[in-house]
Amino acid sequence: MMNMNVTSKMKIYKPVDIVFEAIVDPEEMGGYWFSSGTSRVEQGKTITWRYEEYGAEGYIHVLSVEENRKIIFNWADTTVEMTFQEEDGGTLLEVTESGFNVDDPDVVSKMLGQKEGWVYMLSCLKAYLENGITTLRASMVH
Numbered sequence: 635m636m637n638m639n640v641t642s643k644m645k646i647y648k649p650v651d652i653v654f655e656a657i658v659d660p661e662e663m664g665g666y667w668f669s670s671g672t673s674r675v676e677q678g679k680t681i682t683w684r685y686e687e688y689g690a691e692g693y694i695h696v697l698s699v700e701e702n703r704k705i706i707f708n709w710a711d712t713t714v715e716m717t718f719q720e721e722d723g724g725t726l727l728e729v730t731e732s733g734f735n736v737d738d739p740d741v742v743s744k745m746l747g748q749k750e751g752w753v754y755m756l757s758c759l760k761a762y763l764e765n766g767i768t769t770l771r772a773s774m775v776h
Contacts, residue, residue, distance in 0.1 A: 638732060638736055639730050639731065640730070640731050640734075640745050640748050640749040640752065641728065641730045641731075642728070642752035643726060643727065643728045643729075643756075644753075644756035644757070644759075644760055645721065645724050645725070645727075646725050646727060646756075646760050647724040647764055648724060648763045649720075649724075650702045650720050650725045652725075653718060653725040654701065654718050657675060657705060657716065658676070658699070658705070659674060660673065660674065660681075664771075665762045665771070666758040666759045666768065666770065667683075667755050667758060667759065668683040668685055669684055669686040669771075671683045675694075675696055676696060677696055677697070677698055677699045679696045680694070680696075681694050681695075686772075687772035688772065692709055692710070694707040694709045694714075695707060702718055703717065703718055704717050711733060712731050712732060713733050714729065714730070715729070715730045715732070716729050727756065727759070729755075729756065731748050734748075758771050
């Protein structure tokens with residue numbers, strides 16, 4: 635059976651609590667990813683994330699949060715798991731998205747698009763946290 639997950643990993647040279655906070659705090663998120671969120675990422679919440687620049691928004695339902703360790707949420711028809719691990723003076727952040735429909739004729743394209751998006755988000759997060767760069771977010775052209 636085909637692996638229906640996409641996984642992206644990046645090492646960010648900041649402590650795990652700073653990386654974790656950048657994900658859960660909607661104000662921080664605006665520096666590198668979505669322009670706004672309606673709430674902090676907390677277990678049981680349904681949150682709207684907006685991309686003002688693209689005129690788009692998405693909804694997530696937060697399934698689980700383990701502070702500085704793991705976040706799991708549903709968005710659209712998939713589940714995203716983010717794990718945070720201290721490693722050699724930084725944080726290894728791993729993002730796995732699962733639940734893609736194997737019967738969808740466009741599944742490979744969708745998986746590749748999501749993989750590309752996660753690599754982009756992680757790159758923007760790294761630039762933001764390590765160097766204070768906020769100009770990478772929302773600059774990807776589709």
